[in-house]
Amino acid sequence: MNHVSPTHDYDALVIGAGFAGIAAATQLAALGRKVKVLERHDHPGGRARVFHEQGFTFDMGPSWYWMPDVFEAYFAKFGSDVNRELDLVRLDPSYTVWFKDGPVNIAANLETLKATFDSMEPGAGAKLQEFLDEAEVKYKIGMNNFVRKPAHSIMEFATWETFQHSTKLTLLKSFSAHARSFFTDERLLQIIEFPVLFLGAKPEKTPALYSLMNYADTVLGTWYPMGGMHEIVRAMVRVAEKNGVEFQYNSDVAKITDNGKTVSGVRLQSGATISAKSVIAGADYHHVEQTLLSSKWRRYDEDYWEKRVMSPSSLLFYVGVNKRVPNLQHHNLFFDTPFGPHAETIYDSKTWPEDPLFYVSAPSTTDSGVAPEGFENLFFLIPLAPGLDENPGQRDAYFEEMCDRLERQIGMDIRPHIVYKRGYAHREFQEDYRAFKGNAYGLANTIKQTAFWKPKMKSKLPGLYFTGQLTTPGPGVPPSLISGEVAGMEAHEWMNANI
Numbered sequence: 001m002n003h004v005s006p007t008h009d010y011d012a013l014v015i016g017a018g019f020a021g022i023a024a025a026t027q028l029a030a031l032g033r034k035v036k037v038l039e040r041h042d043h044p045g046g047r048a049r050v051f052h053e054q055g056f057t058f059d060m061g062p063s064w065y066w067m068p069d070v071f072e073a074y075f076a077k078f079g080s081d082v083n084r085e086l087d088l089v090r091l092d093p094s095y096t097v098w099f100k101d102g103p104v105n106i107a108a109n110l111e112t113l114k115a116t117f118d119s120m121e122p123g124a125g126a127k128l129q130e131f132l133d134e135a136e137v138k139y140k141i142g143m144n145n146f147v148r149k150p151a152h153s154i155m156e157f158a159t160w161e162t163f164q165h166s167t168k169l170t171l172l173k174s175f176s177a178h179a180r181s182f183f184t185d186e187r188l189l190q191i192i193e194f195p196v197l198f199l200g201a202k203p204e205k206t207p208a209l210y211s212l213m214n215y216a217d218t219v220l221g222t223w224y225p226m227g228g229m230h231e232i233v234r235a236m237v238r239v240a241e242k243n244g245v246e247f248q249y250n251s252d253v254a255k256i257t258d259n260g261k262t263v264s265g266v267r268l269q270s271g272a273t274i275s276a277k278s279v280i281a282g283a284d285y286h287h288v289e290q291t292l293l294s295s296k297w298r299r300y301d302e303d304y305w306e307k308r309v310m311s312p313s314s315l316l317f318y319v320g321v322n323k324r325v326p327n328l329q330h331h332n333l334f335f336d337t338p339f340g341p342h343a344e345t346i347y348d349s350k351t352w353p354e355d356p357l358f359y360v361s362a363p364s365t366t367d368s369g370v371a372p373e374g375f376e377n378l379f380f381l382i383p384l385a386p387g388l389d390e391n392p393g394q395r396d397a398y399f400e401e402m403c404d405r406l407e408r409q410i411g412m413d414i415r416p417h418i419v420y421k422r423g424y425a426h427r428e429f430q431e432d433y434r435a436f437k438g439n440a441y442g443l444a445n446t447i448k449q450t451a452f453w454k455p456k457m458k459s460k461l462p463g464l465y466f467t468g469q470l471t472t473p474g475p476g477v478p479p480s481l482i483s484g485e486v487a488g489m490e491a492h493e494w495m496n497a498n499i
């Protein structure tokens with residue numbers, strides 16, 4: 001069925017070519033809608049953009065390919081196949097955690113991993129199995145019953161199924177207490193708590209529900225698309241275009257227009273206007289509501305946003321090194337300092353940390369195509385409180401500290417071999433994505449910011465929908481894809497009912 005309207009340029013306009021925007025557009029096009037995506041940058045991907053420098057290919061944001069089932073379902077739904085679109089390899093080890101006394105590999109094979117756990121705490125291998133069996137139940141309930149709901153109202157969740165599953169979801173217990181009921185060794189606790197740390201809040205503030213992430217990373221595996229994470233974006237754009245989506249880059253939306261009753265389109269910074277029956281905003285929620293939308297249609301004010309708990313921002317470095325660094329694995333977590341004081345600076349005092357934990361990805365250890373031959377491509381990340389001001393020289397001081405610790409751990413100098421280095425933090429997140437307080441991953445996954453307690457997908461302005469990591473279901477690449485699909489369905493149904 002083709003819904004093209006004689007009175008509008010498009011059925012739907014999508015603001016932003018991040019994962020959520022592309023997914024929303026593809027969903028609408030697959031339903032027969034005429035859709036255009038407007039993106040302010042010159043290429044798609046949003047926080048997962050890419051840049052090329054001196055023979056290196058640097059992924060700018062996400063590096064962990066988790067929840068392969070979500071990508072599989074996505075490409076199948078829109079007439080393709082994930083294995084045709086992406087050359088996926090499962091990483092083994094999934095990742096390596098560097099403690100003060102040396103590295104621990106998190107093996108892809110569960111039996112090997114259980115043996116590692118046993119060597120660190122007697123009986124912890126069997127406990128890990130128990131922990132993961134429980135996490136699997138949560139993952140399956142979450143994915144099958146909750147994650148694809150638009151979360152307009154609490155009533156969507158007030159079903160018999162939710163009631164039946166409620167105790168298994170451990171919504172009221174904290175992640176921290178849950179992990180401590182299985183393990184006592186501090187290193188094991190850090191390993192178990194890691195997936196929630198980087199994307200959310202303190203484990204004490206995160207519901208135990210999120211142990212489903214441990215199932216995702218340990219059992220479903222940590223994967224990598226050859227060519228880099230941006231290959232996912234390229235594949236999604238290919239599939240979107242095959243479904244009929246149009247992309248217009250270098251197009252900064254300045255205003256969402258309305259006819260007094262419903263949304264009517266957008267005006268670009270260039271002054272050009274485009275009309276549409278509906279608009280889906282995949283750009284950051286705060287930016288869209290506070291800047292692009294007339295005040296009468298705003299659901300939230302600045303005070304509301306000030307009270308949100310944001311996920312961390314990050315200090316990033318993209319680094320090219322003119323030799324191989326054989327002791328590094330693809331994903332390396334440097335947990336050689338205690339997390340407590342670092343977490344306190346992110347979530348409580350909102351200050352710069354001393355001796356922070358950090359993460360280093362070396363994708364060229366898996367994929368020789370992302371660095372010149374014999375060179376290594378490194379990505380450094382320190383999670384930081386959002387909204388921090390930066391002093392001159394601060395970035396470089398952190399870089400030096402990370403290098404000191406990394407070189408000590410791997411027993412090799414890298415600094416004399418650096419041929420390229422670029423830093424990226426709050427300021428750039430704000431400039432590039434209009435990110436509220438320079439956040440990297442949207443809102444923290446606290447209980448009060450889950451499902452219908454998140455900023456609403458449906459705007460007060462009829463026909464306008466929000467999608468992406470600041471609305472349901474939340475931050476991360478797979479949730480952003482799902483968010484786009486759900487918002488696309490919602491906009492389609494709204495058009496069916498109203499225009």
Ligand SMILES: Cc1cc2nc3c(=O)[nH]c(=O)nc-3n(C[C@H](O)[C@H](O)[C@H](O)COP(=O)(O)OP(=O)(O)OC[C@H]3O[C@@H](n4cnc5c(N)ncnc54)[C@H](O)[C@@H]3O)c2cc1C
Pocket residue numbers: 015016017018019020021038039040041044045046047048060061062063064065066251252253254282283284287314316432433434440441467468469470474475476477478480
């Ligand atoms: C450093 C970092 C590491 C991460 N690591 C991982 C990971 O390993 N695994 C994982 O699953 N997730 C990870 N994430 C999270 C994941 O990348 C995000 O949740 C996801 O990319 C968000 O997608 P989105 O579509 O919601 O938003 P975005 O990617 O931010 O897309 C929004 C788009 O809107 C555009 N835009 C903004 N304003 C306008 C305007 N006015 N007009 C037109 N266009 C506009 C922006 O340019 C952008 O392209 C990471 C994020 C960061 C920053």
